[in-house]
Amino acid sequence: MTALLSFWPLFRQHIGRMGLALLLAVLTLAAGVALLWVSGWFLTAAALTTAAASFNLFGPSSLIRGLSLVRILSRYGERLVGHDVTLRLLSALRGWLFARLFPRVPLPSRDLRHGDLVSRLTADVDTLDTVFLTALGPILTALLIGTGMTVGLFVLLPAAAPLYAMAMILALAGVPTVLILFSHRLGAELVEASAALRIAMLDRIDGHADLVAFGGLAAAGQEFDKAAKRLARARRRSARAGLLAAASVQALAGIALVGVLWCGIEALRQAEIGGPLLVGLLLAVLASFEATAMLVRSVAKFGAAVTSAERVRAIAQMAPAISDPHRPVMLPNGALSVNQVTFGFDPARPVLCDLSLTISAGERVAIIGESGSGKSTLLALLLRLHDPQAGSIAMGGTDIRTVRQADLHARIALLSQSAPVFLGSVRDNLSIGRAEANDAELWAALEAARIADFVRSLPEGLDAFVGEAGRTLSVGQARRLCLARVLLSPADILVFDEPTTGLDRAMETDFLADLAAATQGRSVILATHAEIPEGAVDRVLALADGRLMPVELTGG
Numbered sequence: 001m002t003a004l005l006s007f008w009p010l011f012r013q014h015i016g017r018m019g020l021a022l023l024l025a026v027l028t029l030a031a032g033v034a035l036l037w038v039s040g041w042f043l044t045a046a047a048l049t050t051a052a053a054s055f056n057l058f059g060p061s062s063l064i065r066g067l068s069l070v071r072i073l074s075r076y077g078e079r080l081v082g083h084d085v086t087l088r089l090l091s092a093l094r095g096w097l098f099a100r101l102f103p104r105v106p107l108p109s110r111d112l113r114h115g116d117l118v119s120r121l122t123a124d125v126d127t128l129d130t131v132f133l134t135a136l137g138p139i140l141t142a143l144l145i146g147t148g149m150t151v152g153l154f155v156l157l158p159a160a161a162p163l164y165a166m167a168m169i170l171a172l173a174g175v176p177t178v179l180i181l182f183s184h185r186l187g188a189e190l191v192e193a194s195a196a197l198r199i200a201m202l203d204r205i206d207g208h209a210d211l212v213a214f215g216g217l218a219a220a221g222q223e224f225d226k227a228a229k230r231l232a233r234a235r236r237r238s239a240r241a242g243l244l245a246a247a248s249v250q251a252l253a254g255i256a257l258v259g260v261l262w263c264g265i266e267a268l269r270q271a272e273i274g275g276p277l278l279v280g281l282l283l284a285v286l287a288s289f290e291a292t293a294m295l296v297r298s299v300a301k302f303g304a305a306v307t308s309a310e311r312v313r314a315i316a317q318m319a320p321a322i323s324d325p326h327r328p329v330m331l332p333n334g335a336l337s338v339n340q341v342t343f344g345f346d347p348a349r350p351v352l353c354d355l356s357l358t359i360s361a362g363e364r365v366a367i368i369g370e371s372g373s374g375k376s377t378l379l380a381l382l383l384r385l386h387d388p389q390a391g392s393i394a395m396g397g398t399d400i401r402t403v404r405q406a407d408l409h410a411r412i413a414l415l416s417q418s419a420p421v422f423l424g425s426v427r428d429n430l431s432i433g434r435a436e437a438n439d440a441e442l443w444a445a446l447e448a449a450r451i452a453d454f455v456r457s458l459p460e461g462l463d464a465f466v467g468e469a470g471r472t473l474s475v476g477q478a479r480r481l482c483l484a485r486v487l488l489s490p491a492d493i494l495v496f497d498e499p500t501t502g503l504d505r506a507m508e509t510d511f512l513a514d515l516a517a518a519t520q521g522r523s524v525i526l527a528t529h530a531e532i533p534e535g536a537v538d539r540v541l542a543l544a545d546g547r548l549m550p551v552e553l554t555g556g
């Protein structure tokens with residue numbers, strides 16, 4: 001519950017629109033109650049009146065038309081304002097969540113699967129955006145209508161008022177309270193089962209080709225089936241609880257109706273109330289319970305909303321892996337130096353131990369080493385994606401922990417091992433490297449990455465669409481497109497992590513030989529398993545046991 005309330009400040013920003021939506025909801029229901037009241041009274045009165053001349057038809061019928069019109073217009077307005085505020089809340093929630101997510105990526109929790117994250121960012125946020133409106137609306141509406149109706153009964157049929165008030169209080173507070181107690185557990189299971197299904201689905205879509213190749217589709221299908229059945233079970237249980245609550249509210253409405261009828265017949269006998277008015281009251285009593293039915297429907301979703309709030313808040317509350325300093329200093333030019341750095345993802349098992357390295361401006365250095373020796377880890381530290389447990393990394397003598405990350409990343413560009421191709425055109429993908437680059441510069445980067453001929457062969461050239469994760473490209477083409485993006489960056493230090501992954505041997509040699517020309521005047525740090533051609537780098541260092549050792553260049 002506190003998790004849910006912690007989102008209140010976001011919702012408060014839209015309090016005006018939410019208030020309007022609530023007001024229109026109250027007006028709609030009030031007009032509905034009044035409409036049934038007047039209609040019941042009017043029809044009965046008209047039926048009982050034999051001498052039609054003595055009965056004023058005009059007044060009630062125009063009141064009915066007026067109330068119908070009010071109901072239609074307020075319902076329309078309520079939907080319009082309600083949807084508008086819901087979409088605004090959705091966008092505010094998403095914006096808020098993404099703003100908190102970005103500084104926390106890569107997420108420290110290794111338990112958080114891709115599908116689960118997607119689930120939190122979509123389904124959980126969707127559950128949250130309507131919660132205040134769908135919960136607050138019916139509560140307030142039912143409270144107002146219930147109070148109004150009780151007051152009306154006190155005036156017109158006092159004997160029936162306590163029974164009605166009791167039934168209304170039970171429907172308004174008793175049933176929802178019991179439902180909330182049950183729905184918390186059911187809602188949590190619903191959200192978790194839904195996330196599990198999403199995880200299973202995304203895992204199987206991602207690994208579809210391998211599952212087909214290894215004949216694992218049947219087993220994967222069974223797992224998926226299990227997750228789907230779990231969700232179906234959770235939905236059934238949740239729906240059952242909701243239905244039971246709805247039935248209880250209907251039963252309370254019935255009791256209230258019978259009670260009012262009972263007292264009404266007695267009052268009719270005593271001539272304390274007229275027949276038409278009693279019929280009107282009975283219909284109004286029925287209509288007034290519409291609000292409590294709405295309340296039960298939204299309360300049934302309450303458990304899921306609380307769980308969703310906890311899951312979304314859990315992301316937002318993770319400590320960011322890296323934060324900017326409170327008083328950042330300017331990042332000077334100069335050599336990049338790694339000073340006696342020790343780092344391990346698990347501090348008890350350091351990947352890098354007391355490692356030192358200095359790269360002067362314009363120098364090109366290759367780092368080689370066995371798989372798992374820590375090359376990518378070292379490059380990640382240079383970009384301050386993690387902070388070392390001991391030692392420091394400095395640029396021009398300034399510790400990179402004392403500068404803004406954005407300033408550092410403007411100076412160091414990375415081609416990571418898993419650099420992504422984004423959904424969009426070739427141009428979109430390149431522009432990430434430098435947004436203001438003109439076509440000539442884009443083509444120059446493509447030439448340097450040796451992918452210009454391929455892009456030229458595409459009918460749309462720079463505007464050719466490349467699918468999600470580069471699905472319309474070969475692995476080598478995707479890699480070269482990412483390389484062109486890095487070359488386009490104005491950064492003066494370029495960091496390449498296995499840049500030749502996916503290229504054949506001949507292309508690999510060509511690529512590394514071209515690297516020197518393509519990166520002229522900039523520092524290059526290159527982690528690679530490939531054979532390094534002569535002249536491609538100034539120095540080669542081998543990483544082993546967490547330390548760097550110079551390797552003699554053999555000239556091929």
Ligand SMILES: Nc1ncnc2c1ncn2[C@@H]1O[C@H](COP(=O)(O)OP(=O)(O)OP(=O)(O)O)[C@@H](O)[C@H]1O
Pocket residue numbers: 345346351369370371372373374375376377378417
């Ligand atoms: N996010 C992570 N969490 C925990 N351990 C990690 C993480 N990333 C890497 N490691 C571990 O750190 C060690 C160094 O990994 P790293 O990726 O730096 O090696 P590498 O030399 O780049 O290997 P490769 O040449 O295969 O890319 C490995 O033992 C790896 O299991």
